[in-house]
Amino acid sequence: MNIRLPARTGGQYAALGLLVVAVAALSVGFQDFRTSGNIENLLVQATPLLIVAIGQTLVVLTNGLDLSVGAMISLTTAIIAVTGSPLAGVALSLGAAVVLGVVNGVGVARFKVHPIIMTLATATLLQGVVLVILPTPGGAVAVGLVHAANGELLGIPLAILWSGLALLVGALLLHKSRFGLHLYSIGGGADNAKLAGVHVTRTLIASYVVCALFAALAGVFMAGRISSGDPWVGASYGLDSIAAVAVGGTQLIGGIGGLLGTACGALLLGLIGNGLNLMQVDPFFLPVVNGSLLLLAVCLRRRKELGL
Amino acid sequence: MSVLVQGTGLCKAYEGVQSLADVSIAGRAGSIHAVTGENGAGKSTLMKIIAGVIRPSAGQVTLRGKAVDFSSPLDALKAGISTVFQEFSLVSNLTVAETMFLAHEPRKGLFLDRPEMERRAALALAEVGLDVHPRRAVSSLTVAEQQSVEIAKGLMAEADIFIFDEPTAALNTNEVARLERILLSLRDQGKCIFYISHRMPEIFELCDTATVLKDGRLVGTYPTAELDADRLLSLMVGREVEALYPPRADVTGENLMTVTGMHLGKNRKVKNFALGRGEIVALAGLEGQGQREIIRTLAGLEPDGSATVRIDGAGSSCVFRPSGGSARSLRHGIAFMPEDRKSEGLYLGLSVQDNLTLGVHQKQPMYGIARGFPSLVKKLAERLRIRTASVRTTVLSLSGGNQQKVMLGRWLAVEASVLLIEEPTRGVDVGAKAEIYNVLREFCAKGGAVLFCSRELPEVIGLADRVLVVSDGQIVADRPAEGLSEESILQAAMNRSPDSQPVITEPV
Numbered sequence: 001m002n003i004r005l006p007a008r009t010g011g012q013y014a015a016l017g018l019l020v021v022a023v024a025a026l027s028v029g030f031q032d033f034r035t036s037g038n039i040e041n042l043l044v045q046a047t048p049l050l051i052v053a054i055g056q057t058l059v060v061l062t063n064g065l066d067l068s069v070g071a072m073i074s075l076t077t078a079i080i081a082v083t084g085s086p087l088a089g090v091a092l093s094l095g096a097a098v099v100l101g102v103v104n105g106v107g108v109a110r111f112k113v114h115p116i117i118m119t120l121a122t123a124t125l126l127q128g129v130v131l132v133i134l135p136t137p138g139g140a141v142a143v144g145l146v147h148a149a150n151g152e153l154l155g156i157p158l159a160i161l162w163s164g165l166a167l168l169v170g171a172l173l174l175h176k177s178r179f180g181l182h183l184y185s186i187g188g189g190a191d192n193a194k195l196a197g198v199h200v201t202r203t204l205i206a207s208y209v210v211c212a213l214f215a216a217l218a219g220v221f222m223a224g225r226i227s228s229g230d231p232w233v234g235a236s237y238g239l240d241s242i243a244a245v246a247v248g249g250t251q252l253i254g255g256i257g258g259l260l261g262t263a264c265g266a267l268l269l270g271l272i273g274n275g276l277n278l279m280q281v282d283p284f285f286l287p288v289v290n291g292s293l294l295l296l297a298v299c300l301r302r303r304k305e306l307g308l
Numbered sequence: 309m310s311v312l313v314q315g316t317g318l319c320k321a322y323e324g325v326q327s328l329a330d331v332s333i334a335g336r337a338g339s340i341h342a343v344t345g346e347n348g349a350g351k352s353t354l355m356k357i358i359a360g361v362i363r364p365s366a367g368q369v370t371l372r373g374k375a376v377d378f379s380s381p382l383d384a385l386k387a388g389i390s391t392v393f394q395e396f397s398l399v400s401n402l403t404v405a406e407t408m409f410l411a412h413e414p415r416k417g418l419f420l421d422r423p424e425m426e427r428r429a430a431l432a433l434a435e436v437g438l439d440v441h442p443r444r445a446v447s448s449l450t451v452a453e454q455q456s457v458e459i460a461k462g463l464m465a466e467a468d469i470f471i472f473d474e475p476t477a478a479l480n481t482n483e484v485a486r487l488e489r490i491l492l493s494l495r496d497q498g499k500c501i502f503y504i505s506h507r508m509p510e511i512f513e514l515c516d517t518a519t520v521l522k523d524g525r526l527v528g529t530y531p532t533a534e535l536d537a538d539r540l541l542s543l544m545v546g547r548e549v550e551a552l553y554p555p556r557a558d559v560t561g562e563n564l565m566t567v568t569g570m571h572l573g574k575n576r577k578v579k580n581f582a583l584g585r586g587e588i589v590a591l592a593g594l595e596g597q598g599q600r601e602i603i604r605t606l607a608g609l610e611p612d613g614s615a616t617v618r619i620d621g622a623g624s625s626c627v628f629r630p631s632g633g634s635a636r637s638l639r640h641g642i643a644f645m646p647e648d649r650k651s652e653g654l655y656l657g658l659s660v661q662d663n664l665t666l667g668v669h670q671k672q673p674m675y676g677i678a679r680g681f682p683s684l685v686k687k688l689a690e691r692l693r694i695r696t697a698s699v700r701t702t703v704l705s706l707s708g709g710n711q712q713k714v715m716l717g718r719w720l721a722v723e724a725s726v727l728l729i730e731e732p733t734r735g736v737d738v739g740a741k742a743e744i745y746n747v748l749r750e751f752c753a754k755g756g757a758v759l760f761c762s763r764e765l766p767e768v769i770g771l772a773d774r775v776l777v778v779s780d781g782q783i784v785a786d787r788p789a790e791g792l793s794e795e796s797i798l799q800a801a802m803n804r805s806p807d808s809q810p811v812i813t814e815p816v
């Protein structure tokens with residue numbers, strides 16, 4: 001019986017199917033949806049969420065989660081706006097991300113603090129730091145960065161390039177490197193992974209560092225997008241990124257799922273806002289729909305379902 | 309034969325309990341070395357130290373004369389020690405190839421070389437004769453297939469020393485034969501093989517040397533040519549096997565519990581039976597013939613079962629129908645010990661003390677203050693000889709035998725009059741078995757009664773006073789256990805013709 005079973009796919013294809021159905025339905029139902037302007041807009045808007053969610057996926061696959069990514073995004077925009085130099089700003093932000101990731105990772109992996117508590121604590125702490133650096137939105141962002149986030153190349157928004165590159169890096173890490181395989185093995189069974197010789201603590205710390213680095217990258221993009229710093233701009237991304245990962249069919253208990261699903265999840269969440277807008281539904285209704293979708297995505301799957 | 313690996317004076321303590329004390333062992337090239345002992349004797353601990361899974365608290369491992377201190381199994385593997393763990397050490401969400409190469413994956417530049425990984429995995433799987441694709445998910449394999457993958461993974465290593473931890477428990481005869489051929493060929497190549505097993509035939513067919521452990525201590529290392537099965541067994545147990553069962557009760561007086569009108573569901577009527585005061589009665593028969601249902605009906609846990617139970621206590625008697633959970637039966641002094649103590653019987657995360665007093669607490673008012681009952685706990689722990697560092701230790705860290713004693717102690721504490729027991733000694737080592745049997749006898753001598761079912765016929769015959777043979781939900785025979793043979797039980801269990809009915813002695 002040699003069935004080639006793609007292991008640990010999880011609900012990723014369901015998420016892809018849902019995305020296709022949603023796009024098809026909106027295309028048929030609304031002429032406005034089909035305009036290239038709208039679709040481009042959708043992709044651009046989904047970019048920061050997609051970038052954060054890639055990092056979040058790596059952490060979720062180890063049966064962890066990272067709530068501090070939102071504060072990390074805000075911190076990055078604040079640093080870039082305050083320093084004024086994109087190079088120094090980006091370098092400082094990436095440095096800060098490494099520190100945040102190491103703190104989160106050491107807390108979770110070495111001192112066995114629950115990921116929710118650990119990253120909620122660092123998120124709260126970091127938010128305070130952001131408010132000290134930049135109490136109110138403002139500051140200046142270099143023109144180059146603004147162009148890099150808002151510009152177009154051959155008629156294609158550069159934002160899509162950001163998403164594409166982030167996805168490529170994430171996919172190489174997760175599906176082609178030893179690091180990625182070790183993340184899956186920790187999610188599948190940390191004790192057995194350790195028995196096989198995986199450096200569980202080290203790998204977990206690295207996963208939180210990589211997650212924070214992706215958050216910083218999303219922050220750099222955001223700074224360019226809004227061409228200023230904003231201490232609260234990232235606030236919703238902690239939970240939203242986890243929602244995108246879960247809607248994308250990755251199991252929150254770890255080990256099962258991947259980036260295809262996460263990309264679909266992030267786009268689906270963006271699409272809902274867009275669709276409701278086209279249907280002229282009260283925007284306050286959006287969280288209700290997002291929450292329902294998350295619940296549906298999680299409920300439709302049996303927990304611990306492996307393999308399929 | 310030169311010594312490849314040597315452990316000297318190895319000790320290991322977990323939470324204050326010494327699980328290995330001053331054990332030395334030497335593995336020679338071209339030898340298959342059996343490591344045996346009862347459950348909890350320290351075999352796995354000893355092998356885990358050599359395999360680099362755990363570090364000894366004292367003692368030294370030397371490899372080819374050089375002292376080593378492994379920090380992980382991967383370290384040991386790189387030094388040439390390959391370990392085949394039991395089947396549950398694979399990572400279930402990975403593919404077969406991935407789990408075989410986990411942590412030492414072949415790479416091409418920065419990235420994984422999956423084709424190479426799968427090619428080498430396929431070769432190793434073919435070696436053990438397992439026909440599964442390297443890209444199959446581990447979670448989709450049967451237990452036997454997982455065990456074979458584990459073996460293939462261990463054999464794939466370039467190692468001089470192989471450790472096999474009960475590799476045959478999940479395998480069928482063909483697979484065992486194949487593994488034996490592989491082991492013999494490794495031996496002939498001059499490898500050193502440590503082989504943990506309970507199975508006597510394997511030890512004598514394969515192994516040239518046997519190291520026997522007992523209670524974490526070295527009993528001795530012997531050439532298997534100088535041993536036979538009986539001698540090895542008595543070395544493992546450290547006492548004569550016949551002394552395992554305490555003497556039977558002399559007189560069985562009046563009935564303590566009388567069961568009438570029992571049904572295990574529609575049209576499944578069970579004959580009336582009774583337990584005498586001071587009597588131990590076994591329900592025996594082929595697997596799954598209704599023994600468990602009878603016990604669970606009496607405990608009030610079988611939704612389709614019903615019965616009328618009469619308890620004749622000292623001076624008073626009462627009649628009730630067990631149903632809707634164990635509370636009602638318990639109120640009438642009937643306590644139930646399930647087979648699966650880990651999920652049904654004990655609170656693994658709670659301490660020995662809390663597990664022991666739980667039954668007592670159940671009798672207290674809901675909002676009463678939960679006292680610790682330290683003197684009761686101390687008395688029970690001594691009476692049952694529960695081996696634990698402290699009564700505050702969680703039962704999770706106890707051996708199977710000690711867990712079973714804790715479960716038993718809970719019902720001794722509430723002074724139940726009847727114990728219903730599924731598999732009294734499953735996963736319990738021989739020493740603790742004898743202690744549990746003694747406690748059950750003492751319990752009966754004080755006026756209680758025990759009804760148990762067991763898959764082990766020697767236990768049925770050795771422990772019980774009377775055996776009720778169950779077949780297809782019916783009690784088909786009722787015999788005194790004294791002088792009963794395993795064959796006669798099986799015969800009674802399989803012959804259900806009406807002619808064989810007269811052997812039933814109708815109680816009441």
